[in-house]
Amino acid sequence: MSDGAGTPDLQRPSSLTRIKESGYGGVFVACAAVTLLTTIAIFATLLSDALFFFSEVPITEFLSGTEWSPNPRGGGLSFGIVPLVIGTLTVTITAAFVALPIGTLTAIYLSEYATPRVRSILKPMLEILAGVPTVVYGYFALVYITPALQATLFPEMRTFNALSASLMIGIMTIPMVSSISEDAMSAVPDSLRQAGYGLGATKYEVSTGIVVPASLSGIASSYILAISRAIGETMIVVVAMGAQANMPEVRSALFGIPYIHPAEVLFDSGMTITVSMVQIAGGDLVGGTLPYDAMFALGLTLFVITLIMNVLSDIIAERYREAY
Amino acid sequence: MSQNQQSGDEASAESESLITTDVQPAETNRRSRSATILETRDLSVYYGDDRALTDVSIEIPEHSVTALIGPSGCGKSTFLRCLNRMNDLIDACRVEGEVTLRGKNVYDEDVDPVALRRQIGQVFQKPNPFPKSIRDNVTYGLEVQGKSATDEDVERALKGAALWDEVKDQLGSSGLDLSGGQQQRLCIARAIAPDPEVILMDEPTSALDPVAASKIEDLIDDLAEEYTVVIVTHNMQQAARISDRTAVFLTGGELVEYDDTATIFEDPADDRVEDYITGKFG
Numbered sequence: 001m002s003d004g005a006g007t008p009d010l011q012r013p014s015s016l017t018r019i020k021e022s023g024y025g026g027v028f029v030a031c032a033a034v035t036l037l038t039t040i041a042i043f044a045t046l047l048s049d050a051l052f053f054f055s056e057v058p059i060t061e062f063l064s065g066t067e068w069s070p071n072p073r074g075g076g077l078s079f080g081i082v083p084l085v086i087g088t089l090t091v092t093i094t095a096a097f098v099a100l101p102i103g104t105l106t107a108i109y110l111s112e113y114a115t116p117r118v119r120s121i122l123k124p125m126l127e128i129l130a131g132v133p134t135v136v137y138g139y140f141a142l143v144y145i146t147p148a149l150q151a152t153l154f155p156e157m158r159t160f161n162a163l164s165a166s167l168m169i170g171i172m173t174i175p176m177v178s179s180i181s182e183d184a185m186s187a188v189p190d191s192l193r194q195a196g197y198g199l200g201a202t203k204y205e206v207s208t209g210i211v212v213p214a215s216l217s218g219i220a221s222s223y224i225l226a227i228s229r230a231i232g233e234t235m236i237v238v239v240a241m242g243a244q245a246n247m248p249e250v251r252s253a254l255f256g257i258p259y260i261h262p263a264e265v266l267f268d269s270g271m272t273i274t275v276s277m278v279q280i281a282g283g284d285l286v287g288g289t290l291p292y293d294a295m296f297a298l299g300l301t302l303f304v305i306t307l308i309m310n311v312l313s314d315i316i317a318e319r320y321r322e323a324y
Numbered sequence: 325m326s327q328n329q330q331s332g333d334e335a336s337a338e339s340e341s342l343i344t345t346d347v348q349p350a351e352t353n354r355r356s357r358s359a360t361i362l363e364t365r366d367l368s369v370y371y372g373d374d375r376a377l378t379d380v381s382i383e384i385p386e387h388s389v390t391a392l393i394g395p396s397g398c399g400k401s402t403f404l405r406c407l408n409r410m411n412d413l414i415d416a417c418r419v420e421g422e423v424t425l426r427g428k429n430v431y432d433e434d435v436d437p438v439a440l441r442r443q444i445g446q447v448f449q450k451p452n453p454f455p456k457s458i459r460d461n462v463t464y465g466l467e468v469q470g471k472s473a474t475d476e477d478v479e480r481a482l483k484g485a486a487l488w489d490e491v492k493d494q495l496g497s498s499g500l501d502l503s504g505g506q507q508q509r510l511c512i513a514r515a516i517a518p519d520p521e522v523i524l525m526d527e528p529t530s531a532l533d534p535v536a537a538s539k540i541e542d543l544i545d546d547l548a549e550e551y552t553v554v555i556v557t558h559n560m561q562q563a564a565r566i567s568d569r570t571a572v573f574l575t576g577g578e579l580v581e582y583d584d585t586a587t588i589f590e591d592p593a594d595d596r597v598e599d600y601i602t603g604k605f606g
Contacts, residue, residue, distance in 0.1 A: 002509050115415070193451035197413060198466035199514065200442035209468070324455040324500070 046303060049296035056290055062297060066179035068245035068271070069292040070280055079294050081301060082249040085101040086260065087270035088231060088305075091166045091241070094266070095230040098170025100223055104212075109187035109221075110178065112148025112207040123179065138239025141168035146240065160242025160269040166241060169233050173226040180225065184218020185211050189324060214324050228306050234274040242269030243279060273298050333349070361386040361552050362407060367370060367421035369402050376402045377577035379421070384569070389544060389553045391562055391567035391585065395600070399577030400556045404524050407554065408444035409437040425521070445515035449505035449527040453499030453514070458482075458491050460602055461499045461510055465518035477517060484550075485513035486543050502543065506535025512543065516551065523547060525555040528564065541566050560601060564589050572597045 012018075014266050054062065065080015106126070110119050145164040150157050157163065188211050196206040212219070237243075248264045272278075280295045362384040369377035379398040384390050392400040402411070409430060411417045422429045427594050445465070453461050462481050463473035478495065482488040487509040491502070499510050508528060515523055525544070529537035544566050547553055557563050563570050563585065570588040572581045574596055581588060581597045592598045 189452070191448060191450060192454060194410070194413075194446075194448060194467075195452045195454065195511070195514075196406065196464070197410060198441055198446035198448070199468060199518065200438050200440075201464075201468040202438050205468050209464075210454060323498075 029130030043303070044139040046296050046300045049293050050300040052185060053290070053293035053297040056293070057297075063157075066247045068276060070276070077290065079290075079297075081273070081298070083245045084271055084273045084276050085301075086248065086265060086300070087162065087241075087245070090162050090265045090270060090275075091169060091233070091237060091272055092227060092230045094163065095170035095173060096223075096227055098167055099173040099177050099226050099230070102170075103174045103226065103256065104181055104219060105167050106174065106178035107181035107185055107222075108207050108212065110182045112203065112211060112212070123182065126175040126178055129172065130179075132172075134172065134233065134235040135239060137168050138165075138236040139173050141165055141236060141240035154267060155269040156263075160240065160244075161267050161272045162241050163266040165237050165241035166266075168236050169230050172233070172236070173229050176226045176229060178221045180222035181215070181219045184222070188214045189219070192324065198214035199273075202273040211318075216320055217317045217323070220313050224310055224313045227309060231302065231306060232274055234272075235276055237272050237275050238278065241272075241275075243271050243275050245271040245276065274301050347516055358386045358388065360384065362554070363422075363424045363425060364403075364406070365422040365424070367403070367406060367419070367423060369399070369406060369420075370418045371414070372416045375577060377406070378579075380577075380579045382579060382582050384552065384554060386552050387548055387550075388568040389548045389555060389566055390569045390571065391563035392554065392556045392571050392573060393558075393563045394573030395575060396558075398573040398575050400571075400573045401526055402577070403573070404526055404554060404556050407522070407524055408441045408446055410441075412437050412448065440459070442518060443520050444522040444524060445520040447508070447511050447515050447516070447523065447525040447528045450531045451504055451511055453502070453507050453510050455498060455500055457496050458499050458502075458510060459495040461514050462517050465514060469518055471518075473517070481513040481517035482510075484516050485509045486539065486546075487513055503536070505532050505539060508532060508536070508540060509543065512540075514549075516547070520551065522552045522554065525553065527556050527558060530558060537562075560589075572600065574600065 062079055062081055064082065065078060066082045067078040067080045068083050069076065069078045071077075083145050110123060114122060141164040145167060146157065146159060146161060149164060154163070192214060193206050196210045201209065223311075246265075246266075246268055248260045249259060250258050253259050277295050277298050280291055281290075332557060333351060360383045364380055364382050367377060368375065380399075380403060394400050405411045406419055406423055407430075411419060419431060423431060425440070425443065428435070429478040430437075442465075454464060456464070459478055462478045466473040466477060479492075479551060490506060491510075494501075499507065502510060508531075512523075512528075515561060529540050532540065541562065544553055544555065548568075555563075555567065565587045569582065570585040572588060572592075572594075573577055574580045581592055582592045583593070589601060590596065592601065
């Protein structure tokens with residue numbers, strides 16, 4: 001083709017082309033910057049207002065106080081976060097007990113056992129679960145789950161209780177776990193499954209011994225997302241759990257190890273960190289007052305909890321994952 | 325046209341020179357006289373409405389290397405997957421006819437494909453070690469059979485795959501840290517660890533460089549002492565070098581000729597086989 005004569009055309013493109021090229025790059029950078037700047041802005045706001053709050057209320061008192069009453073009309077002000085942390089942990093742990101196992105097993109079914117036809121029907125249906133407004137879940141918990149549990153297993157349960165809300169949040173986050181985990185499992189190369197079957201492994205052995213370990217980092221991210229969602233869930237808690245910042249009785253077990261009876265927190269009303277923030281924001285509070293600033297301290301606490309969880313699960317996933 | 329003719333002649337010359345240098349007829353005869361371990365009778369395979377294999381009948385002798393050659397899409401890999409029922413994993417696949425392992429039809433109702441695959445190991449085209457440690461790769465087959473794997477088992481399998489000396493100090497590191505050729509030998513170690521009777525290989529060297537490929541070829545020769553090897557290959561020189569018996573498949577999933585490797589390459593009965601081997605098509 002080349003005749004070997006003449007100078008090859010190696011000219012730089014026209015300035016218009018170059019301007020367009022750098023323009024495209026600029027658009028991409030700008031879009032990425034939106035999320036980054038928002039995160040930084042949120043963190044900065046939280047931090048500055050929270051620091052102001054901690055200059056009024058000592059951080060030790062905030063973290064160890066067992067009474068939460070931020071409303072100036074309801075008697076003395078008290079900013080002890082412990083009852084809120086207990087409420088949040090109760091909801092998160094209970095929801096995780098529902099969502100993580102069911103979600104993971106559903107993902108294994110969808111990825112390894114379901115025929116493509118069944119999967120193409122089931123997966124979108126599961127994802128619809130994630131699209132239901134949370135207030136609907138809240139009322140479902142209050143109107144159906146609580147009466148059902150009272151009528152059968154736990155007659156002593158109160159109308160507004162942590163258990164129903166937590167179960168509902170668990171169910172709500174199942175699709176998050178199953179969908180992301182299923183994506184991770186489907187991404188495991190088929191050659192690894194073939195190798196397992198070729199060695200005489202059963203479907204169960206291939207699923208649990210090869211596919212799940214190989215997709216562990218994806219499964220772990222789905223757990224983080226689901227748990228973060230449970231920590232942050234507000235509407236279901238407001239509707240089904242009530243909003244009383246109860247401090248359960250701390251008992252002392254063998255060797256003086258403190259514990260809280262699960263029934264006391266599960267069957268009773270309670271308050272989470274997010275709900276207390278809603279309460280403060282929903283009241284007619286003036287900016288600059290102490291309860292108003294407490295909201296930011298709570299926000300920062302949530303932020304730190306979520307951050308620690310992310311880091312922890314990253315470490316755990318990194319350690320046990322079998323990267324392919 | 326003239327160019328095609330030219331390349332055909334070249335291939336012909338090449339394969340002839342290989343025959344004279346690489347195939348040892350004495351050994352071939354010794355091996356092909358042994359008893360039949362695997363046999364297929366009128367084996368046909370369909371993917372949906374497409375027929376991938378047509379009435380293949382073949383007897384594979386024990387402790388031998390049988391090569392399956394033929395152009396792309398001729399059904400040789402499909403045939404291989406029938407032998408340990410890996411085709412069961414493909415929904416649209418339907419198998420007719422018989423495959424017998426020591427006289428027992430593996431497609432009988434009472435045969436568990438999982439148990440069958442414990443007797444017939446497989447090595448794949450692309451090295452596919454598990455993302456686990458070298459040791460765990462080797463012991464996997466034993467573990468799924470409910471047997472506990474000892475250090476001796478690991479050593480024996482890795483020595484059998486000529487990999488022991490290279491990895492004995494790093495049994496705990498990931499199988500994926502090895503080079504491509506080492507990975508493939510790890511896959512062979514993994515396949516022989518549970519001590520199967522037959523090892524199926526589906527183009528095991530096609531993803532490897534020539535040096536790594538030649539190590540695998542040497543290994544296959546050793547493996548035939550203890551196991552029966554059935555190997556699919558695209559590489560006719562490889563078939564001539566390593567196999568005792570050769571089966572030639574042609575497009576349409578038809579087994580055209582099956583004989584001692586020396587006969588196939590020196591004096592095939594079917595003109596189409598001669599055309600294929602001398603590179604006139606395929």
